[in-house]
Amino acid sequence: MNAADTYNSSNPLIKDSVLGSKFFNPDYLFDQENAFLRFLLTEKNLEYLYIILSLLAIFFLAVIIYVTIRMFEIRKKEHEYLHHEIAEYAHNQALREKESQSNEVFKNPRWKKVLDYLVSINENDWKLAIIEADLMLFDLLVKLEFNGESLGDKLKEANLNSFPSLNIAWEVHNIRNKIAHEGSSFEISSHEAKRVIALYEQIFREFGYI
Known part of the structure; x- marks a missing residue:
């Protein structure tokens, strides 16, 4: 006891x-x-405990994998939705700009063609807008009686006194040359295309060409 x-x-x-x-x-x-x-702590019970812990580990690992996959799927859907919304907004904005421009009357009807290309949602059309504007610039220099076979030759004959926008003309013409020489490999954004066309417009309005 x-x-x-x-x-x-x-x-x-x-x-x-x-x-x-x-x-x-x-x-x-x-x-x-x-x-x-x-x-x-018998051997048999330890085996059961090991099996239970293994099953729990597999379960939680599966949960982690599932949650990770779902997160990527949700992010992908959000990205696709955002891309769709941006594209739809750009399309509607282009339609509004095109409708607004259709009511304008230009001194040179070719300028409307340039703007029609510019408000497109396709990058190739933006390039066509620049090419068409460059052709208009060539015709302007012909009208101003600058000598030279090509636009580049005519710009070489010009100076800031006779052509105050000479530096701007060289800038936009060089971009046009990149489009012509590099083709589809040359990439340009809508913002940059609008900037370039705005420079052409500055030149044309300076001489009352549009």
């Missing part, structure tokens, strides 16, 4: 009370804990 049992048996007040229960006996609780651990 251990000391706790001796003390409990010698003290009737404790023996007959809740404190006298074996569940308050440290030795009993320690023995029960050891028995539970021996049962839990």
Whole structure:
């Protein structure tokens, strides 16, 4: 008999009370804990525990993979939606600009053709706008009686006194040459195309050509 049992048996007040229960006996609780651990840590139970932990690991890994895939799918859909909205806005904006320009009357009808190309949503049309504007620039220099076979030759004959927009003309003509020489490999944005056409417009309005 251990000391706790001796003390409990010698003290009737404790023996007959809740404190006298074996569940308050440290030795009993320690023995029960050891028995539970021996049962839990048997080889068979460890195998079950390993299987359960493995299944949980596979489950959580599958959840992580699923969530990652869904995130990429959502981002892809958001990107496609945004791209669609931008394209639709650009298309509607082009239609509004085209409708607005259709009501304008130009001194040179060829300029309307340039603007029609410019408001398109196709990059090739923007290039055509620049090429057409460059042809108009050539005709303007012919009208101004500058000598030379090509536009470049005529610009070489000009100076800032006779042609104040000479530097601008060289800039836009060089861009036109890149389009002609590089073809489809030459890329140009809508913003850049509009900037170039605006420079042509500056030249033409300076001489009352449009």
